[in-house]
Amino acid sequence: MSGRTDGTGMFRSLRVRNYRIYASANLLSLTGTWMQRIGQDWLVLQLSGDSGIALGLITALQFGPTLLLSMYGGVLADRYAKRRMLVVTQALMGLLALVLGLLVAADGIALWHVFVLAGALGAVSAIDAPVRQAFVSELVGPELLTNAVSLNSTIFNGARLVGPSVAGLLIGAASGDTAPAFFVNAASFAFTIAALLSMRNSELHPSPPVARAKGQLREGLAYTWAHPDLVLAMGLAFVLGTFAFNYQVTIALMAREAFGLGAQAFGFLSTCFAVGSLSGALLSTRRSARPRQRFLVGAAVVFGLFTIACGLMPGYWSFAAMLVPAGAAGLVFSVANNSFVQLGADPQMRGRVMALYFMCFMGGTPLGAPLIGWVSEHLGAPWGLILGGAVAVLAGCGAAAWLARGRRVRLEASVAPPRLQLHVGPRTVPSAQVRTAAEAAARQAPGQQAASGS
Structure with missing residues (x-):
């Protein structure tokens, strides 16, 4: 099988050989990435004395460079061969994971080391993310783009399902040592690089490269601003990404502060959220057309309500159970919003548009994560979830009111x-x-x- 795109079904994009190779390697690499995230968060709590502010700060440093570099990454994605760029970025991220693991194993790690390496990883990821997002359309073509985006989210959350649990077991078995999680992640990037190098160039669907010229960043911003539907999607992505998608902070604090439990319990809670996310991603694979704006609005409100419900849960097991529908609702919104933006952008603008989208979705994290960490530390871990969910509900209602101007709504x-x-x-x-x-x-x-x- 080579580049066939015919047929239907939840996994129809896997009929494309290049995508199948990429997806298989991506599953292994993302499992390692989730292991590192769990290990990194746990390491910060160990080094900082369970500081919610430090945990929010490390998240901000990892995603902060998105604000500065994401649009530049989008310009590079439109200008150069995306596959070659991904080989470079994946190699750099693997090297950073290896350095962190070696520092921990040598017992020479300090909190500032983690901060510096998180910032460096964020800088590389800011370039990698828009290139990787735009590369999906080159793997499968426009007909299968929605399905491929959903399958990517399925793979991402399948890795989230396995990675935290394995990381929790490794850290627990090593008496709290996080180095094994970092070493596994460093090795996992080799699979993605090998997959990229083994693809058949003749079966890709490259968009025409954009010649180097002045004002290409401004051109991407102007193009997006001229399309109100893209503005709405990016506005929702910014608000929810800033305030509601901070589960990497809130779950860790709930496990350690609210319930007084260890790394294995933290890993289990992350797995519960991943189970829901995986379910939401699988549901999204059935969609073949561009989502409607009102679907994005409804998904944002539902996700916000489930996030509030998580913060109101009285015990560990009820909290774990509520994380499942919250994860599903968050993923349904995320996949729909991503597909909506990609399918609404012209091919020659897709790299810059996706960079702006990623900047909106992840760029608010440096603001939101420390704020949610501060609220959780001073008011209690549940309030971080309640505040984030309430903001998501208000954003969805505001978007609904904007859509309803001069219309009959039911x-x-x-x-x-x-x-x-x-x-x-x-x-x-x-x-x-x-x-x-x-x-x-x-x-x-x-x-x-x-x-x-x-």
Whole structure:
């Protein structure tokens, strides 16, 4: 099988050989990445004395460079061969993971080392992410893009399902030593590099390269601003990415502070969230068309409500159970928003548009993660979840109000099966404008009739 794209089904993108190779290696690499995230968060808690602010700061350092470098990464994605760029970025991320592991193993690690390496990893990831996002369309073509994006999320959350559990077991078996998790992640990048090098170039769908020129960053911003649908999607991505998608901070603090448990319990809670995320990703693979804006709005509100519910859970097991639907709702929103933006952008602008999207989705983390960490540390870990969920609900309601300007809106809810649907009618025209248009048509009618009779 080579580049076939025919047929239907949840896994139809896997019929494409290049994508199949990429997806298999990506599963191994992302498992290592999640192991490093768990190990890094646990290492920060060990070195900082369980500081929520330090945990938020390490997250901010890892995602902060997105604000500065993501758009530049998008320009590079539109200008150069994406596959070659990914080989370089994957090799650099593997090297950074190896350095962190060696420092921990040699017992020479300090908190500032973790901060510096997290910032360096964030800088490389800021270039890697928009290139990788845009590369998906070159692997499968536009017909399978929505399915491929959903499968990528399935793979991402399948790795999230396995990685935290394995990391928790490794750290627990090593009496709290996080070095094995970092070494496994460093080795995992080799699989992605090998997959990229083994692809058949003739079966890729490259977009025409954009020549080097001045003002390409501004061109990407202007293009996005001229499309209100993209602005809406990126606005939701920014607000939810800043305040609601901080589970890497809140789950760790809930495990350690609210419940007084160790690394294995932390890994289990992360796995529960991943189970829900994986379910949401699998549901999203059935979608073949571009999502509607009202679907994005509804998904944002539902995710916010589940996040609030997580913060209200009274015990460890009820919290673990609520993480499953919260993860599913978050992933449904994330996949839909990603597909919506990719399918709404012209191929020659896709790298820059996806860079801006990634900057919105992850760039707010340097602001949101320390804030959520501060709230969790001073008011209690549950309040970090409650605040983030409330902001997501308000953002969804605000977006719904913006969409509903001049339209008839109806909300339908049902219990069996559980369903929440937002129906937005066509935009209504004020009666004064209707009368003006009718009078203008009446005035033009005699002249048109005379012209047609002559």
